Structure formats: structure tokens, C-alpha cells
Amino acid sequence: MSWINEKxxxxxxxxxxxxxxxxxxANYPFPPxxxxxxxxxxxxxxxxxxxxxxxxxxxxxxxxxxxxIVERQILVEKHLASQDLMQNYxxxxxxxxxxxxxxxxxNEEDHIRMQCILPGFQLNQSWDIxxxxxxxxESQVEYAFHDELGYLTSCPTNVGTGMRSSVMxxxxxxxxxxxxxxxxxxxxxxxxxxxxxxxxxxxxxxxxYQISNQITLGLSEEEIINNLTIAxxxxxxxxxxxxxxxxxxxxxxxxxxxxRAYGILLNARVLELKEFMALLSQVRxxxxxxxxxxxxxEDMDYLxxxxxxxxxxxxxxxxxxxNEIDIARANVIREVMEGILKTKDIS
Amino acid sequence: xxxxxxxxxxxxxxxxxxxxxxxxxLHLCEDCARQRESFINIPTFSVNDLIASFMDMGQAKxxxxxxxxxxxxxxxxxxxxxxxxxxxxxxECYKYFGDELGPILRKIQGSTQHTGKVPKRSGSxxxxxxxxxxxxxxxxxxxxxxxxxxxxxxxxxxxxxxxxQGYSGREQQ
Ligand SMILES: [Zn+2]
Ligand SMILES: [Zn+2]
Numbered sequence: 001m002s003w004i005n006e007k008x009x010x011x012x013x014x015x016x017x018x019x020x021x022x023x024x025x026a027n028y029p030f031p032p033x034x035x036x037x038x039x040x041x042x043x044x045x046x047x048x049x050x051x052x053x054x055x056x057x058x059x060x061x062x063x064x065x066x067x068x069i070v071e072r073q074i075l076v077e078k079h080l081a082s083q084d085l086m087q088n089y090x091x092x093x094x095x096x097x098x099x100x101x102x103x104x105x106x107n108e109e110d111h112i113r114m115q116c117i118l119p120g121f122q123l124n125q126s127w128d129i130x131x132x133x134x135x136x137x138e139s140q141v142e143y144a145f146h147d148e149l150g151y152l153t154s155c156p157t158n159v160g161t162g163m164r165s166s167v168m169x170x171x172x173x174x175x176x177x178x179x180x181x182x183x184x185x186x187x188x189x190x191x192x193x194x195x196x197x198x199x200x201x202x203x204x205x206x207x208x209y210q211i212s213n214q215i216t217l218g219l220s221e222e223e224i225i226n227n228l229t230i231a232x233x234x235x236x237x238x239x240x241x242x243x244x245x246x247x248x249x250x251x252x253x254x255x256x257x258x259x260r261a262y263g264i265l266l267n268a269r270v271l272e273l274k275e276f277m278a279l280l281s282q283v284r285x286x287x288x289x290x291x292x293x294x295x296x297x298e299d300m301d302y303l304x305x306x307x308x309x310x311x312x313x314x315x316x317x318x319x320x321x322x323n324e325i326d327i328a329r330a331n332v333i334r335e336v337m338e339g340i341l342k343t344k345d346i347s
Numbered sequence: 348x349x350x351x352x353x354x355x356x357x358x359x360x361x362x363x364x365x366x367x368x369x370x371x372x373l374h375l376c377e378d379c380a381r382q383r384e385s386f387i388n389i390p391t392f393s394v395n396d397l398i399a400s401f402m403d404m405g406q407a408k409x410x411x412x413x414x415x416x417x418x419x420x421x422x423x424x425x426x427x428x429x430x431x432x433x434x435x436x437x438x439e440c441y442k443y444f445g446d447e448l449g450p451i452l453r454k455i456q457g458s459t460q461h462t463g464k465v466p467k468r469s470g471s472x473x474x475x476x477x478x479x480x481x482x483x484x485x486x487x488x489x490x491x492x493x494x495x496x497x498x499x500x501x502x503x504x505x506x507x508x509x510x511x512q513g514y515s516g517r518e519q520q
Binding site for chain 2: 024026027028029030032033109131134135138139142143144145146148149150151152154155156157159160161163191215216217218219220221224257260261264275278
């Protein structure tokens with residue numbers, strides 16, 4: 001079962017917390033210039049170092065070339081692997097645990113990109129887990145490490161700690177109040193960066209943002225996490241206040257809008273991605289305020305992953321596109337929502 | 348007609364836009380129309396652009412004056428290639444492009460000194476390496492002052508340390 005169905009602290013605003021570490025093996029060229037033979041050796045080396053150890057039960061290894069295309073897309077949609085890993089499918093590989101909390105990407109932009117993702121606001125816990133995965137791997141292989149520059153990465157924007165810590169947040173009230181621009185500008189001044197996760201270009205579909213550290217060198221891992229934690233706590237407080245203020249100011253109109261979104265999500269026959277994300281965002285807002293008691297935040301985040309193009313295609317069982325996807329999405333969402341509601345009526 | 352954006356409220360704002368010689372009509376409710384006007388722009392972040400822009404900020408001058416760009420003797424990548432793809436070829440590139448990378452790192456990262464985690468393996472090898480260097484210096488001094496007993500002692504210690512390091516302490520090219 002995926003972490004997405006687990007409870008997590010401050011889940012009303014924070015969907016997930018993720019730490020990612022970039023590592024390279026000593027004495028091999030970095031992925032952008034390495035030969036296929038290097039890549040094969042590295043994948044084999046890491047596979048042997050991780051799989052079959054007592055401490056790594058539940059981890060499985062896969063070459064991306066053996067993973068069906070739809071499943072590759074789903075891995076990206078669930079933030080378990082990157083698009084870059086899929087582009088390197090001829091030589092890349094992935095190690096993943098059964099809860100989908102720990103993944104190790106092999107032969108992405110660096111030889112190793114490992115991550116730990118947990119539900120809600122759990123940056124420190126995520127770092128503790130990943131730090132021990134890193135220790136375990138480091139006892140088996142030799143990393144490219146420089147006395148002054150730290151862990152060496154193929155892109156100098158990752159050198160040092162090689163750490164990218166990020167928090168995925170649902171910020172519908174701040175978005176509605178048009179406060180996001182100011183927030184994004186402020187956090188960029190303290191070495192953090194934010195972007196919309198779903199959608200292309202400047203869109204932030206579903207008012208979902210990822211906030212992460214930009215600087216990887218000159219700060220310790222704990223300092224990086226601490227800076228991000230402080231900024232996120234402020235954003236969480238602001239979002240919670242804005243939600244309450246919106247409800248207080250608009251009363252029944254506010255409730256009406258969220259329940260209408262719920263009605264459409266549960267009954268639509270055609271659902272475009274953009275509309276789906278907007279409705280989901282509204283319903284999630286209602287759930288977070290206890291307004292829509294039949295669903296949980298975990299249900300909402302689960303619906304979000306299965307409503308993405310890969311998730312919908314898998315459910316359909318064949319390659320579909322365009323209008324067909326929108327129809328399939330409406331069907332999947334309706335079915336799953338009805339299923340959730342039914343189990344709650346019984347209990 | 349319902350609003351095309353939210354599909355919940357009646358469309359009262361009708362817009363026509365010409366994009367690439369293509370006429371598109373938009374029918375929105377008042378709320379969605381207002382949101383569209385003040386649409387939030389989140390700057391997208393491209394690492395390549397970032398590195399390129401930092402390199403064009405005056406720091407590239409010394410590189411231009413060189414007859415040929417710096418080249419990594421291990422993987423063969425030269426600095427112009429790095430500028431184009433924004434990625435280094437191997438760990439030794441950091442050494443060969445040191446002069447050019449320093450200012451870039453200071454701008455992107457604000458620092459050139461790692462203060463975080465140190466891997467136990469390379470870290471302890473590093474410490475041993477430093478210890479061996481120190482002992483070798485002592486050995487040289489001992490030989491100079493003809494303190495042969497002391498020198499033999501130091502030589503054994505060095506040998507012991509070098510053997511304890513195994514393959515991870517081997518000099519990397
Ligand atoms: Zn509308
Ligand atoms: Zn190189």
C-alpha cells in the first residue's frame with residue numbers, strides 16, 4: 001500500500017514531504033557522458049549493494065526498459081521517479097520499496113538519486129530514513145566526494161550536500177486571495193524556490209505547489225531542512241487563516257461552491273484534467289475544513305493520483321487519448337468515489 | 348451557456364482572442380474572468396539558463412582570453428561543452444574547470460565550502476591520508492637528523508596505515 005493512504009501531520013495543507021539526495025560513484029564518468037557499458041556496471045553494482053540485504057527487505061529492482069510505458073508515466077505522476085529517468089530508459093533502473101516511500105533512481109542525471117517521501121509535514125523523519133539508506137549504500141560503494149565541494153554531481157546546482165528537500169502543499173485559499181506571487185517572491189530571497197506541480201508552464205493546477213531548497217552547498221543538511229521548515233510553517237499558518245477568513249466572509253456561498261464541486265466530481269461524465277484538478281482542489285478544501293465529512297484528505301490525495309493521465313489510462317486498460325481520457329477520468333473518479341462513500345455508509 | 352472554465356456558473360463574459368492566426372472564443376463567468384486576468388505567473392526554472400546567465404555576467408572574460416578552453420584530461424569534456432549542456436562529465440571536471448567553476452558556484456550557491464555530511468568511507472580515508480602525509484613529513488625530518496631508530500618506527504607506522512586503507516585509499520587519478 002502506498003504512503004498516500006497513510007495519515008500525516010498537517011495534512012490539511014501539506015500533502016507530502018520529500019528529501020532527495022544526488023550521489024555519484026567514484027571513478028565512473030557522470031551519466032551525461034558515460035558509455036552504456038558503464039551504466040550497466042553501475043546498475044548491477046547498486047543492485048547487488050542494496051537488494052538481498054537483511055535491512056532492505058521489501059525493496060525491488062527494475063530496469064526501466066522492462067517497465068510498461070503506462071507504468072512509467074504513473075511512476076512520474078506519483079513523484080516516485082523523474083521524467084529524466086524515463087528518458088534514459090535504455091540504461092536506467094529503479095529500486096522501490098512496497099510503501100513507495102523510498103526510491104533509488106539509477107543512471108538518471110546522476111548515478112544515484114535516492115528519495116524518501118512521507119505523507120504530511122515530515123521533513124525530519126524523511127531525512128532520518130534517507131540518511132540511513134545513504135549510509136547503507138555508502139558502506140557498499142565509493143562515492144565521488146571532494147574535501148571542499150562535498151558530494152560531486154553532474155550539475156553544479158546540486159553539488160555539496162546533493163540534497164533537494166521539498167514540501168508539496170495545497171494552497172487554494174492563498175491562490176484565491178492572489179497572495180501566491182508575494183509568497184513566491186519572498187521565499188526566493190531566502191534560497192527557496194516554488195513551482196506548480198501539475199500542469200505546464202506557469203499553471204499550478206489544483207493550487208498545488210512544491211516548495212524546495214535551491215542552495216545545496218555551504219549549508220548542512222539540517223540547516224537546509226530547518227530553513228525550509230520555518231518558511232513552510234509560515235505558509236501553512238497563512239493558508240489556514242485565509243481558509244477560515246474565506247469561510248467567515250462568504251458563509252453559505254462558500255459552502256455552496258465547495259458542495260457544487262463535490263456534486264460535479266461525483267456525477268460528471270466528462271472531466272478534463274484542468275477541470276478535474278480545480279474541482280478536486282475545492283473538494284479538498286471542503287474536506288480540510290470538516291465541511292465535507294464523507295471523504296478524508298487521504299481519499300482526496302489518492303483521487304488526485306488516479307485522475308492523472310497515466311492513472312486513468314491504466315484503469316482503462318488500453319492506450320486512450322483526448323476526449324476518451326476525459327470520459328475515462330470521469331468514470332474512474334465516479335467509481336472510486338462511490339466505492340469510498342459506500343464503505344463509509346456501512347461502517 | 349455555462350462558464351467554460353468552472354462549468355458551474357452561467358457565462359456572462361465573452362472574450363475573443365487571436366492566437367497564432369487562430370480565433371478562440373472564451374465564455375466565462377465573472378469570477379473566472381477575473382481570475383484569468385490576474386493569473387499568477389510562476390517563473391519556470393531552467394538549470395541550463397541559470398548557468399548560462401551566470402557565466403555571461405562578466406566572469407566569462409578570462410576564459411575568452413584563453414587560446415583554448417579548459418579541458419578535462421579524464422573524460423575529455425571541454426569548458427564550452429559544459430556551457431552548452433550545463434552538466435559536467437566526471438568528478439575530475441571539478442578539478443580541471445576549477446578556475447571557471449569557482450565564481451559560478453559562488454553565484455549559484457553563495458559558497459564553495461561543503462559543511463554537511465561526510466561519507467564515512469571516503470571521510471576516514473581522507474583522515475588516514477592526512478595522517479600519512481604528516482608521518483611522511485616526520486620521517487623526512489627524522490632521516491635528516493639521522494634519527495634512524497625513530498625513522499624505522501615511523502616507516503612501519505606508515506606501512507601499516509597504507510595497508511589498512513585497502514583499495515579505497517588508493518590514489519585516484
Ligand atoms: Zn466560471
Ligand atoms: Zn571530466
